[in-house]
Amino acid sequence: MSLRKLISIEYAIGFIICLLFYIHLEYSILLFILLLLVPDITMLGYLFNNKIGAIVYNFGHSLIVPAILLVLAFLTESSSLLMLVIIWLAHIYLDRSMGFGLKYNNAFKETHLQKID
Template sequence: MKLRKIISLEYLLAFLGSVFFYWYFEFSFLYFVLLLLLPDISMLGYIVNTKVGAFFYNIGHSLVVPVILLIISFVTVSTSLLMASIIWLAHIFLDRTLGYGLKYDEAFTKTHLQQIA
């Protein structure tokens, strides 16, 4: 099995894990569907140029912020923050399953996972 397929499988399992925990906490799947693509708004930075686009895209698609929010949601017992962080993580895992990784400044198609055709 190629390494790229193994990486995709890992992210698919992480996505499915996110969906499981979303279901486990009994959150509305309507919100899940409606908000799943919200982090892609960070692509608007590409209107300016690839450097600004990559910066904002990477903020919206890095695991750091949603994991910090996940921790805060448990500490503060905030169910809405927990819901949002799980959806955000699910989005990132789904993107990475499809091969869309963090972006380099040179081009939208050059990611840390692969060169997108």
């Protein structure tokens, strides 16, 4: 098995874990489906140029902000924030399982995981 395939499987497992937590917490599956692709709105940054696009896209697809918000959700016992963070994390894991990683400044199709054809 190739390393790229192994990484893809790991991210797919991350997505499944997020989905299972989400279901276990009895959040709305309809909201999960409706909000799953919301982080992709960050692609609008590419309307300006590749550099701004990569910065905005990577903000929405990095694990850093959702991880901070996850801690905040636990500290404040915010069920709504926890729900949104799980969806956000699920989106990131799903994207990465398909090879869509963080973007370099030079082109949308070049990611830290692979060059998308």
